[in-house]
Amino acid sequence: xxxxxxxxxxxxxxxxxxxxxxxxxxxxxxxxxxxxxxxxxxxxxxxxxxxxxxxxxxxxxxxxxxxxxxxxxxxxxxxxxxxxxxxxxxxxxxxxxxxxxxxxxxxxxxxxxxxxxxxxxxxxxxxxxxxxxxxxxxxxxxxxxxxxxxxxxxxxxxxxxxxxxxxxxxxxxxxxxxxxxxxxxxxxxxxxxxxxxxxxxxxxxxxxxxxxxxx
Amino acid sequence: xxxxxxxxxxxxxxxxxxxxxxxxxxxxxxxxxxxxxxxxxxxxxxxxxxxxxxxxxxxxxxxxxxxxxxxxxxxxxxxxxxxxxxxxxxxxxxxxxxxxxxxxxxxxxxxxxxxxxxxxxxxxxxxxxxxxxxxxxxxxxxxxxxxxxxxxxxxxxxxxxxxxxxxxxxxxxxxxxxxxxxxxxxxxxxxxxxxxxxxxxxxxxxxxxxxxxxx
DNA sequence: CGTCATTCTGACCGGATGGTCAAACTCCCG
DNA sequence: CGGGAGTTTGACCATCCGGTCAGAATGACG
Numbered sequence: 472x473x474x475x476x477x478x479x480x481x482x483x484x485x486x487x488x489x490x491x492x493x494x495x496x497x498x499x500x501x502x503x504x505x506x507x508x509x510x511x512x513x514x515x516x517x518x519x520x521x522x523x524x525x526x527x528x529x530x531x532x533x534x535x536x537x538x539x540x541x542x543x544x545x546x547x548x549x550x551x552x553x554x555x556x557x558x559x560x561x562x563x564x565x566x567x568x569x570x571x572x573x574x575x576x577x578x579x580x581x582x583x584x585x586x587x588x589x590x591x592x593x594x595x596x597x598x599x600x601x602x603x604x605x606x607x608x609x610x611x612x613x614x615x616x617x618x619x620x621x622x623x624x625x626x627x628x629x630x631x632x633x634x635x636x637x638x639x640x641x642x643x644x645x646x647x648x649x650x651x652x653x654x655x656x657x658x659x660x661x662x663x664x665x666x667x668x669x670x671x672x673x674x675x676x677x678x679x680x681x682x683x684x685x686x
Numbered sequence: 687x688x689x690x691x692x693x694x695x696x697x698x699x700x701x702x703x704x705x706x707x708x709x710x711x712x713x714x715x716x717x718x719x720x721x722x723x724x725x726x727x728x729x730x731x732x733x734x735x736x737x738x739x740x741x742x743x744x745x746x747x748x749x750x751x752x753x754x755x756x757x758x759x760x761x762x763x764x765x766x767x768x769x770x771x772x773x774x775x776x777x778x779x780x781x782x783x784x785x786x787x788x789x790x791x792x793x794x795x796x797x798x799x800x801x802x803x804x805x806x807x808x809x810x811x812x813x814x815x816x817x818x819x820x821x822x823x824x825x826x827x828x829x830x831x832x833x834x835x836x837x838x839x840x841x842x843x844x845x846x847x848x849x850x851x852x853x854x855x856x857x858x859x860x861x862x863x864x865x866x867x868x869x870x871x872x873x874x875x876x877x878x879x880x881x882x883x884x885x886x887x888x889x890x891x892x893x894x895x896x897x898x899x900x901x
Numbered sequence: 902c903g904t905c906a907t908t909c910t911g912a913c914c915g916g917a918t919g920g921t922c923a924a925a926c927t928c929c930c931g
Numbered sequence: 932c933g934g935g936a937g938t939t940t941g942a943c944c945a946t947c948c949g950g951t952c953a954g955a956a957t958g959a960c961g
Contacts (some may be wrong), residue, residue: 481928481938501801503719507919511743517940522920579801585860586716586794596863604864621888626864627881634853635846642849649819649841650809666842673836674889696908696958722949734910736949 486524488514493535498576501583502532531581533591536584539577540595550607556614556674560632567636568664578640586663604629620675628675635667701739703729708750713791716733716798717747748806751799753790755810761785765822772891774849776883782851782877793855819844835890843890851884 482540492514496505507528511521525531549566550559584592608625615622639646639660647654657661699711699729707729712722722743726736736817756878764781799807823840830837853862862869870878 485938498801499803501716501718501798503716504802506917507887508917518919519921519940519942520938523938523940526920528919582803582856583716583796585857586713586723586798587719588714588859589863593863596860600860601864601873621884623881623885624877626861627878628885630853630857630861630878631846631882631885632849634849634857637725638845638849641797642759642800642845644803645811645815645843647803648808649816662839663842663845667846670838670843670846670886670889672886672889700908721947723947734912734951735908738908738910741950743949759944789922 480517485514485516485520489516489521489524489531490535490538490561493531494538494576494580497532497535497583498579500529502587507531510624524605535580536591539574539581540599542570542577543573543581544599547603550610556619557608557672558639560672560675564632564636564668564671565664567632568660568667569641571636571640573658575640575643578637582641618677621677623675628671632671635671639663692893697739699731700731700735704731704736704739704746705750705753708746709753709791709795712747712750712798713794717802722746744806750795751806754789754796755807755814757785757789757792757828758796759814762818765825771834772887774825775887775890779847779851779886780879782847783854783875783882785854786851786855787875790855790858793852797852797856833892836892838890843886847886850886854878 489510493505493510496510499505500509503511505528507521508518510531511518514521521531533548546566546569547563549563552559552562553609554562582591589596604626607629611620611625611628614620643654650659705727708720708725711725711728714720715724720743722736723733726733727748729736736746740749761778761784763783764778767774767777769777796807799805804811819841822844826835826838826840826843829835858869863872
């Protein structure tokens, strides 16, 4: 509506509509199953118009993925702050659970992309993500050395966190089916979030007293 | 080779070859991305011959899925035996980790199917799986009442187990990339398996002494 | 060896889909 | 009001892909 300068408001408006529609369709159908015709229809535009803004389906897909990774990086920041391990981990897991709840489509696109062998985001995995794992892994190792955590390979812990939190987005259909056919309501999800945090954090936190630790 | 009676050996032989090729291709490309031509080529047969044994791509896909679910049910049996919770859970998680290691393709096809909204296995989810969750959920609840487990919603526990174990199959590419570009070797996987079991079981087992349980 | 069922396969077809294009339309600015 | 940049769109095209089919090859059996 308002008049913008450089990128005409009509342009960004339509681009955003297309990106939103594309995110939904890619999440539902996967890259191969998605059609530009359906994306265009859901964005309320003729197909030719979509191709005016995004030359190819692959290019559009890449733009969508970029948005997804940006959101992921935001949640990843919850791992900052030097606080007690239980607090940092709990906050991080909570942030990832919230992301799975609020933007499940992004998680699904990411999962689908990895399943295909990450043809479009291999670079992200090898640079940004690898660096992230290395730096936070060092933090985890420090906690272990300080006796605050059980001795675990940091990556194993990250994988468990990612797997569990993203499961609530990627497998939401299965979860809903096992919930009587209805998606978890806010209360049920909040409770699941609490329990996931409790189990994971409780699972890696060093036992309160070493002398009674089992095994 | 040998002469069989009812199903000619040539028939079952080719069917098996096609099913194996199909499992690989469906896992790599998803249902939409897979082509009958590639499946046939990988099975060493002309495309028309594939369609002689399996009328449609969807029919072939269903057959592959059936095999996947059968394998899943086998692993699910590890939840039997009335033994201490830690043992039963550990054995079950271990079985699922082994399955993820040995038949990652099956897990990927399942994941891809759920992502699409389970168009082909909705029935399985609503019957077999729902029953399984209900019966084992009852077991978990009994453990909780007996004070052996922390009070958790059984489904939350199952989701965490499924998510984590299947992650090692579904996200193997990401794991490999974060492992320096190489898949986990047997030793690394065995160690991961041990830690996953320790964290999950340790996370739900009731604290050794209630009087020092946090929170 | 003759006959019939099964298996094999190259050639083909129709529909779907990603992408193109030229002609129109809109809007801004001088 | 004139004109050019930016935007819109129906019509169109080439390719890919699932699936068909007729006829040939193969094998089983009396």
